[in-house]
Amino acid sequence: MALEELERRIALVRHGRSTHVHSGWIDAAGFREWRRRYEAAGIDESERVPSEIAELAARAELVVSSDAPRAVASARLLAPDREVVVSPLLRELDLAAPDLRGLRMPLLAWAFAVGGRALLLSLVGRYPAVAEAVRIESAAAWLEELASRHALIVAVTHASFRRRLADRLVAAGWQPEPGRRSVRHWSAWTLRLSGAAGSA
Numbered sequence: 001m002a003l004e005e006l007e008r009r010i011a012l013v014r015h016g017r018s019t020h021v022h023s024g025w026i027d028a029a030g031f032r033e034w035r036r037r038y039e040a041a042g043i044d045e046s047e048r049v050p051s052e053i054a055e056l057a058a059r060a061e062l063v064v065s066s067d068a069p070r071a072v073a074s075a076r077l078l079a080p081d082r083e084v085v086v087s088p089l090l091r092e093l094d095l096a097a098p099d100l101r102g103l104r105m106p107l108l109a110w111a112f113a114v115g116g117r118a119l120l121l122s123l124v125g126r127y128p129a130v131a132e133a134v135r136i137e138s139a140a141a142w143l144e145e146l147a148s149r150h151a152l153i154v155a156v157t158h159a160s161f162r163r164r165l166a167d168r169l170v171a172a173g174w175q176p177e178p179g180r181r182s183v184r185h186w187s188a189w190t191l192r193l194s195g196a197a198g199s200a
Contacts, residue, residue, distance in 0.1 A: 014158065043132075089142055173193060
């Protein structure tokens, strides 16, 4: 029985820019309302897929997406003539804001506050929540199962979830391809897994 090397790749792509924009200062309730509207919004009509991401999607055997409207719209822009497999497993993490007693801040400051809260909770093992951790595990297992049948998968997901998902895949033996991990919209984090398969 001869052995041949099989190489599988998963590209985790962050969605395009949302149509929902915000300016001005908001309190915690305002941040929650921003999150609600952001989750309901699609992508800006002016969005264009970067050429390198378009080429990656063209080579992919399968394109999958979070079920958030902005992710689905991004995936359909990536693969306009193909079926996109949509799954809630790839949704963004719950990005709850800390209770700051009515303090008003710009959106960027809230992003730092949310990130700081997540970091502190992570240090004591309380973030992500149990249900979210289970979802990360399920998403990684689902992508690995798909990758056993498809040499290259493009998965359109979200910034915070992508970070956790990539870490989980690395822990399972996937190797990040060289390059800086950009957090920009349309950025791709590609992971590779090589293995031996038997053939008669």
